[in-house]
Amino acid sequence: MEKFESLSIHFQGKRVLYITTKNLDYIRVTQEIDFLRQRAASLTVIGSASRSYPKRLAHVWLSLMKQSMSDIDVTFVGFAPQLVVPFFKSKLKKRQLFIDFFISVYDTMIMDRKKFKDGGVIAKLCHSLDEATLKRADYVVCDTKAHGQFFAEEFKQSEDKFFVYYLHADESIYHPMEGLESDASRSSIKKVLYFGSILNLQGVDMILDALKEFAEDDRVSFEIIGPISDKMQKPIQPNVTYIDWLSQEDLAKHIATADLCLAGHFSGDIMKAKRTIPGKAYIYEAMEKPMILGDGMANHELFTADERHIFVEMGNPKALANAIKDYFEYE
Numbered sequence: 001m002e003k004f005e006s007l008s009i010h011f012q013g014k015r016v017l018y019i020t021t022k023n024l025d026y027i028r029v030t031q032e033i034d035f036l037r038q039r040a041a042s043l044t045v046i047g048s049a050s051r052s053y054p055k056r057l058a059h060v061w062l063s064l065m066k067q068s069m070s071d072i073d074v075t076f077v078g079f080a081p082q083l084v085v086p087f088f089k090s091k092l093k094k095r096q097l098f099i100d101f102f103i104s105v106y107d108t109m110i111m112d113r114k115k116f117k118d119g120g121v122i123a124k125l126c127h128s129l130d131e132a133t134l135k136r137a138d139y140v141v142c143d144t145k146a147h148g149q150f151f152a153e154e155f156k157q158s159e160d161k162f163f164v165y166y167l168h169a170d171e172s173i174y175h176p177m178e179g180l181e182s183d184a185s186r187s188s189i190k191k192v193l194y195f196g197s198i199l200n201l202q203g204v205d206m207i208l209d210a211l212k213e214f215a216e217d218d219r220v221s222f223e224i225i226g227p228i229s230d231k232m233q234k235p236i237q238p239n240v241t242y243i244d245w246l247s248q249e250d251l252a253k254h255i256a257t258a259d260l261c262l263a264g265h266f267s268g269d270i271m272k273a274k275r276t277i278p279g280k281a282y283i284y285e286a287m288e289k290p291m292i293l294g295d296g297m298a299n300h301e302l303f304t305a306d307e308r309h310i311f312v313e314m315g316n317p318k319a320l321a322n323a324i325k326d327y328f329e330y331e
Contacts, residue, residue, distance in 0.1 A: 022079035195225035203266030209317035268315015
C-alpha cells in the first residue's frame with residue numbers, strides 16, 4: 001500500500017471524470033478535485049452543492065445517465081461509491097475505475113454505530129454492498145493504511161489495489177497565528193481544547209469523564225466545542241466552557257489560544273476508532289499545537305510520540321486526565 005501521490009501516473013494527461021454524492025465543499029472532495037485538476041488533461045466533475053443528500057444523489061444519477069464516456073479515460077468515484085458504482089456498473093466498467101472507500105457502510109452502520117445486529121439480514125446487505133463496490137473497482141483509495149488492510153481482509157480483496165490518501169488541513173484557515181497569544185501567556189491558567197462532531201467513535205464520553213478529575217482545579221480550563229447532548233451528562237464545572245458551533249475561521253482562533261489540544265480518538269470499544277486518524281489531528285498539526293492522541297494503529301502511521309504528540313490508552317479517561325496533568329507537570 002502506497003501514498004496517494006503514487007497514483008499520479010494514472011491521471012497524468014488523462015481525461016478524468018470525478019463523481020461524488022457528498023457536498024462539493026466537503027474537505028475530502030475538495031482535496032481530491034484539486035489533486036486531479038493539477039494532473040489531468042481535463043476534469044469533468046459530477047456533484048451537487050445542495051445540502052440535501054437525496055437531492056444531491058438524484059442530481060448525480062441523472063447527470064451520470066447523460067454523461068458520455070467516449071471522451072473519458074479514467075473515472076474516479078469519490079465519497080460513498082456504494083451509492084453509484086453498483087447501479088452504473090455497465091457504464092463505469094468501460095473505463096478504468098478508482099473509488100474512494102472513505103466510509104464502509106458495513107463498518108459504519110454495524111460495527112461502529114451498531115444500528116443493526118451483526119449477522120442479521122441488514123448487516124449482510126451492507127456487507128454485500130461494500131464487497132460488490134470494492135470488487136468492481138480497479139483501485140481503491142483509503143484514508144489510512146489500517147483501513148486499507150482491514151477492508152482488504154474483511155471483503156476479500158487484494159491489498160495491491162489499495163492506496164492511501166491522508167487528509168490534510170486547509171492551511172488557508174488553519175496555520176500558526178502569531179499575535180494570538182495562548183491563555184497561559186495572559187494568565188497562569190492553562191487552556192485545553194477539544195472540538196468535534198460528537199460521534200461515538202470519537203470517545204467524547206471519555207473526555208467528559210476525564211474533566212471530572214479537574215473539578216476543583218483552578219489551574220486549568222477546558223473548552224469543548226461541538227453539539228454535545230445533555231444526555232451525555234456533561235460535567236458542569238467553573239473551569240469548563242461548552243460551545244455548540246463555530247465557523248472554521250473562529251474555530252482556528254480558538255485553537256490558536258489553546259495550550260494543549262485533544263485529538264483522539266478516545267473510544268476503546270469501537271475498532272474503527274483505532275483505524276482512523278481524526279481530522280482534527282491534521283488541523284492541530286497544521287497549527288503546530290501539542291495534542292493528545294488515542295494510541296491506535298492509524299495515528300502511529302503519521303505521528304511519533306514526542307513533546308507535541310502524546311499518546312494515551314483508548315477507553316481510559318483516567319489515563320487521559322493523567323496525560324493532561326503530566327503535560328502541565330501538575331502533581
